[in-house]
Amino acid sequence: MATVGILGGGQLGLMLAESLDRLGQGVVVLEKDPDSPCAQRRSNVLRAGADDEAALKDFFSRVDVATFDSENTPAAPLRPWAQQLAPSLRVLELTQDRAKEKTFLRDGGFRTVRFEVVPVGADVKAAARKFGLPCIAKSVLGGYDGKGQHRLLTPAGIEALPPEAPGGWVLEEVLELESEVSCLVARDAKSAVSFPIFENLHAHHILDLTVIPARIDPVLQDEARQVADGIARALGLVGLLTVEFFIGTGRDGERRLYVNELAPRTHNSGHVTRQACTVSQFDALARILAGIPVVQPEVHRGAWCMGQLLGEVWLAQGRTGGALDLTAWRDFPDVVDVYVYGKREARATRKMGHFVVHADTPERALERAVLFRDRLRGRAL
Amino acid sequence: MATVGILGGGQLGLMLAESLDRLGQGVVVLEKDPDSPCAQRRSNVLRAGADDEAALKDFFSRVDVATFDSENTPAAPLRPWAQQLAPSLRVLELTQDRAKEKTFLRDGGFRTVRFEVVPVGADVKAAARKFGLPCIAKSVLGGYDGKGQHRLLTPAGIEALPPEAPGGWVLEEVLELESEVSCLVARDAKSAVSFPIFENLHAHHILDLTVIPARIDPVLQDEARQVADGIARALGLVGLLTVEFFIGTGRDGERRLYVNELAPRTHNSGHVTRQACTVSQFDALARILAGIPVVQPEVHRGAWCMGQLLGEVWLAQGRTGGALDLTAWRDFPDVVDVYVYGKREARATRKMGHFVVHADTPERALERAVLFRDRLRGRAL
Numbered sequence: 055m056a057t058v059g060i061l062g063g064g065q066l067g068l069m070l071a072e073s074l075d076r077l078g079q080g081v082v083v084l085e086k087d088p089d090s091p092c093a094q095r096r097s098n099v100l101r102a103g104a105d106d107e108a109a110l111k112d113f114f115s116r117v118d119v120a121t122f123d124s125e126n127t128p129a130a131p132l133r134p135w136a137q138q139l140a141p142s143l144r145v146l147e148l149t150q151d152r153a154k155e156k157t158f159l160r161d162g163g164f165r166t167v168r169f170e171v172v173p174v175g176a177d178v179k180a181a182a183r184k185f186g187l188p189c190i191a192k193s194v195l196g197g198y199d200g201k202g203q204h205r206l207l208t209p210a211g212i213e214a215l216p217p218e219a220p221g222g223w224v225l226e227e228v229l230e231l232e233s234e235v236s237c238l239v240a241r242d243a244k245s246a247v248s249f250p251i252f253e254n255l256h257a258h259h260i261l262d263l264t265v266i267p268a269r270i271d272p273v274l275q276d277e278a279r280q281v282a283d284g285i286a287r288a289l290g291l292v293g294l295l296t297v298e299f300f301i302g303t304g305r306d307g308e309r310r311l312y313v314n315e316l317a318p319r320t321h322n323s324g325h326v327t328r329q330a331c332t333v334s335q336f337d338a339l340a341r342i343l344a345g346i347p348v349v350q351p352e353v354h355r356g357a358w359c360m361g362q363l364l365g366e367v368w369l370a371q372g373r374t375g376g377a378l379d380l381t382a383w384r385d386f387p388d389v390v391d392v393y394v395y396g397k398r399e400a401r402a403t404r405k406m407g408h409f410v411v412h413a414d415t416p417e418r419a420l421e422r423a424v425l426f427r428d429r430l431r432g433r434a435l
Numbered sequence: 436m437a438t439v440g441i442l443g444g445g446q447l448g449l450m451l452a453e454s455l456d457r458l459g460q461g462v463v464v465l466e467k468d469p470d471s472p473c474a475q476r477r478s479n480v481l482r483a484g485a486d487d488e489a490a491l492k493d494f495f496s497r498v499d500v501a502t503f504d505s506e507n508t509p510a511a512p513l514r515p516w517a518q519q520l521a522p523s524l525r526v527l528e529l530t531q532d533r534a535k536e537k538t539f540l541r542d543g544g545f546r547t548v549r550f551e552v553v554p555v556g557a558d559v560k561a562a563a564r565k566f567g568l569p570c571i572a573k574s575v576l577g578g579y580d581g582k583g584q585h586r587l588l589t590p591a592g593i594e595a596l597p598p599e600a601p602g603g604w605v606l607e608e609v610l611e612l613e614s615e616v617s618c619l620v621a622r623d624a625k626s627a628v629s630f631p632i633f634e635n636l637h638a639h640h641i642l643d644l645t646v647i648p649a650r651i652d653p654v655l656q657d658e659a660r661q662v663a664d665g666i667a668r669a670l671g672l673v674g675l676l677t678v679e680f681f682i683g684t685g686r687d688g689e690r691r692l693y694v695n696e697l698a699p700r701t702h703n704s705g706h707v708t709r710q711a712c713t714v715s716q717f718d719a720l721a722r723i724l725a726g727i728p729v730v731q732p733e734v735h736r737g738a739w740c741m742g743q744l745l746g747e748v749w750l751a752q753g754r755t756g757g758a759l760d761l762t763a764w765r766d767f768p769d770v771v772d773v774y775v776y777g778k779r780e781a782r783a784t785r786k787m788g789h790f791v792v793h794a795d796t797p798e799r800a801l802e803r804a805v806l807f808r809d810r811l812r813g814r815a816l
Binding site for chain 1: 437453456457458459460461462474475477478480630709713714718722725727728730731733735736757758759761762764765767768771772773774775776777788793
């Protein structure tokens with residue numbers, strides 16, 4: 055029996071572990087947080103951080119191959135075990151550094167919005183004035199869910215910018231945004247498969263709803279799949295890659311598809327694959343890690359919507375964590391899954407769970423998802 | 436957070452535990468065998484037998500409600516905690532005793548084959564001669580997968596019968612068997628839902644293949660659902676019940692539906708619900724245990740076949756347990772799931788895993804399942 059390691063024991067790690075279980079693989083998880091989904095539910099969880107060298111040595115001695123559930127996993131401590139990593143250390147280093155990632159995309163001929171890298175120590179305010187308004191200033195390292203991002207609309211916004219950000223800054227052009235989509239590609243040495251395009255709706259920079267089929271021009275959907283596939287190939291990817299795209303209009307007045315960012319891992323937008331597709335994102339990655347050929351996922355009939363459940367839903371129910379009052383589910387037979395991650399402490403913006411709705415059309419699926427969540431919050435309708 | 440206990444940590448317990456996880460419930464499993472799926476993969480597994488009084492006391496002090504993954508769970512030691520059991524202790528006692536179960540069915544007006552109970556100490560051979568050949572002698576207690584069953588075709592068969600069986604004997608008429616189906620009902624205090632009828636094919640008394648839609652007269656399918664629902668109601672069931680049926684012709688020359696036996700739990704034939712239905716059997720039971728309303732499962736389009744993977748497949752690959760060589764999967768994109776239970780020791784007739792095929796027709800699904808399993812065994816085609 056081969057053993058697969060997972061660096062990180064959040065919900066993405068947990069669902070991957072369950073897919074690996076089903077393939078008969080051994081699974082070892084490295085995760086410090088006792089409140090994490092893996093630490094709460096699974097055996098074989100080593101309780102240490104991914105920067106703990108002694109723990110890493112123990113971890114890698116137990117596993118044949120390892121992956122990570124976040125691109126923010128520290129890369130330097132993993133160097134001695136680079137041979138055992140999938141995706142590769144290079145992919146991890148590239149995707150955790152916004153400047154390197156954007157430059158890689160531009161150099162590879164993959165369309166991004168206009169951007170400029172502002173290195174540590176350089177004058178970001180001067181650079182922003184020169185770059186032009188409106189723009190977005192993003193930290194090079196460590197950002198997720200909109201953290202470390204500043205939307206600059208006026209000269210006063212530029213002046214209010216902190217002088218430094220982790221790893222420096224990237225300035226990006228602001229699009230007249232029409233929609234956001236993501237495309238997942240799973241790839242091993244012999245084959246690559248891609249999932250249907252997901253349409254993503256965000257609230258406060260956090261993924262809120264994902265719907266398939268995406269309500270997007272099929273030509274752009276094809277383009278997104280081709281671009282995602284090309285990026286995976288250019289990276290020599292072994293594993294799973296999520297490519298997030300913007301669809302919008304830039305200063306040139308053209309409506310186009312732009313690569314926003316890369317995540318070399320399963321993605322919250324891919325939760326919907328557990329019900330909507332014959333192969334889930336977790337199953338696809340598990341197969342690659344286990345050396346089992348991947349097959350092209352098929353999509354079940356109808357439309358599907360994934361709704362994220364943040365801690366605010368627990369707080370609205372007067373709960374501090376754990377389970378949720380799901381009585382309202384009785385009136386929603388079209389909610390085909392609710393997945394609570396089991397985190398003990400509910401914070402307003404913490405991802406605590408998700409659910410999936412099945413309907414005839416994307417509009418109906420979205421509408422029902424919003425209604426269901428409102429009912430969970432106890433709001434009158 | 437409510438906590439649910441599971442007596443037994445086999446594959447059925449494991450899949451139920453994962454469904455409970457997703458609802459945010461705490462889960463505690465009582466299971467002695469360190470080789471069991473739950474002991475290998477999960478946290479919160481108490482390692483003791485279901486007849487260990489001290490362990491039971493500890494277990495029930497930790498859980499709000501508990502269920503069991505086998506009707507052969509010893510009932511007597513559970514009496515002090517009967518209030519916490521779902522299904523009830525009465526249902527467990529009834530379904531683990533073939534004589535009580537058959538009598539309950541007959542008294543309730545549910546059609547079974549003609550049978551006779553032969554109590555402990557009575558002369559089973561004389562009873563069999565009087566009952567008439569051909570017949571089947573089954574032990575009252577402890578049988579599963581055909582264990583404790585003797586098919587009596589000739590007077591010599593009667594003479595070869597052991598004089599005693601656990602709990603005595605039940606003699607049953609032999610049908611001219613046409614097919615076997617099962618129907619799962621999930622029921623709580625407020626509502627009941629039933630799954631589509633599964634058509635089951637056995638090999639050597641062990642469930643081998645399950646296919647939906649069942650290739651059975653729709654009138655008989657409706658009757659099976661109504662009978663299953665009626666039995667669940669007569670039992671006052673809170674939980675999940677599997678009703679196994681025979682379709683065949685008895686001595687009266689009529690082709691009819693007969694109740695074969697009951698299992699007050701999820702069932703191996705129900706594995707197919709994980710892919711084929713919007714709600715799996717495990718999700719349905721988990722909702723009931725968590726006090727969340729159940730909804731009627733819908734079936735995805737097409738046909739589905741579950742194939743059991745017994746230890747013989749591992750042995751054919753020269754493996755003693757653990758993972759399976761799944762290289763052949765590459766040629767079967769219609770195999771939408773392979774689930775390996777993670778048992779370390781493969782014995783020829785031990786249930787080690789299963790897989791699910793999706794196809795356009797039941798015939799095609801069955802054909803592909805048989806082909807896939809043969810390929811896993813490494814047989815030339």
